[in-house]
Amino acid sequence: MIEKRDHGGGIDAAIVAHGGDRAGWLDLSTGINPVPYPMPALPHDAWTALPDEAAFARLYALARRFWNVPDDAAILGAAGASAIIAALPRVIPTGEVCIPGPTYNEHGAAFAAAGWHLGQDPSHALVAVHPNNPDGHIWQVSDLDAAYTIIDESFCDIIPDQSLIHLAARPGTVVLKSFGKFWGLAGLRLGFAIGDPVIIAKLRDLLGPWQVSGPALAIGAEALSDPAWADETRIRLADDTTRIDRLMTQTGAALVGGTSLFRLYQVDDATALQTRLARGHVWSRTFPYAPDWLRLGLPAPDRWAQLEAAL
Template identity: 65%
Template sequence: MTRAGAPRDHGGGLDAAAARWGGTRSDWLDLSTGINPVPYPLPDLPAGAWTALPDAAATARLEAAARRFWAVPESAGLVLAPGASALIVRLPDIAPPGPVRIPGPTYNEHAAAFRLAGRTLTEAPAPVTVLVHPNNPDGRLRSAADLGPGLTVVDESFCDTDPGRSLIAATARPGTLILKSFGKFWGLAGLRLGAAIAHPETLADLAERLGPWPVSGPALAIGAAALSDIPWAESTRARLAADAARLDRLMAGRGARPLGGTPLFRLYETGDAAAWQDRLARHRIWSRIFPWSRGWLRLGLPAPAGWPRLEDALA
């Protein structure tokens, strides 16, 4: 999250946590991110996925699966990338000139990318608007009425838990660019796979800026399999929703007030988030706090084996 002048902070950072509270990475239960703790099961990969340059047929299979899964309008284009972050840093290159509106607090890499490009951030309507939908960390949802007058970038990295709320239909016309992240919902953040979806006029030369073979052969094959596995996606949505409700009940029973979030992470008002983080860290459980809020604590979902450990730490 970021506001003007605030440092860039993220989840993760287990090495620093272990240096302060002890243990090794393998000792820790990392709840500081919003990554699905039960990842998509990796399919068998052909040897060529590792040894050959990614071919056009593998790219086409992934693009077709992505279009079906995300219901991409026929008139919209799709650009694959090695993670959503690789797209975020290139957005200033294709965005119209002028100030940029990024309602916050929200994911801080968007503001960082535009600042590095020399852009001014503003709270007023601007030629470029960036919305995170659902928002990170509070889960706020947007609608088509929130799209700005110029280019609107909509980061839907956490929207695959609730596809009915996607604003993907707006990409049928110029002016809206949707970002998708594969790592969150499918739990494979290390695979590095993302997509930008927009009318071809809006995408401009984004694909050229990424260069040839931006997505690895294994990522192409795994992504195509995962995006085609609709039963897995449906059962995963149900499990995540149930686990998010379970986490809310657990935290509310310990005195924290649920503020929202998504089925992949939950946000709580604790009064003293640093004290809560310290308490959990002494049990080798890592959480997320924010430099601009004294009370907000964000928790991802534990894997099934991690629930007793979290419950014991909060007892």
């Protein structure tokens, strides 16, 4: 039996333990933008027809422009960045991979499942979550010189000036992008692999045709063609980050790090604080390897009072 990996979420279990219903719970256990990109009107054939090459080409052209993708880098969409994470170890020559942590644990699980050795030597393969989850660490180009380098930028759209997308033109390099975080559309299941055309071609063969749904293609294209929404969202998230930091430090928590989509705090007893918040139907994230770490996402604009009351 495969051991279940530790993630945010788990509202169903929280409801069983502490009552209430899903609508009444404030889920701050994930780093998802609480004000998602507004749903555009979708053409009828987005639901009824198989996704065609024109829809993929439009999405990729907009992605290339939005992220300033190098001309020599290839792009592939998939049903969420997690699908790419699971597939990547199977299209890169097997060896030892270095995944500095603590970090998002799906990377290590995917490489282990594909028969890789998880070690400390970064010369063959390196996974860099940029910025890192959960502490927000920013990677430098000088640290990324492995033969095969995976740069997970699932949270990087909040700081586009720090993106390492220009490295996507290097042989052996793949940059990951996610629509679930910054755009707040986790249920859409849309992610991108951008990088070495040889690796991207192997990914395409492994994932098969129609790997992105028609609605996801249409919504993703609309979002990527709306840079004004992205700019306004970054300003709001930065303001809300300041607000939650002030609120938490007033309770005695110390800021460890994070991004403007999630904040990581050091507290006396994270499990006890999680339980206290849960009594007010606010769900947070704890970490089995750090009993004094608590991570919080940002509340929606009309839900701050619930967090304040729970604290």
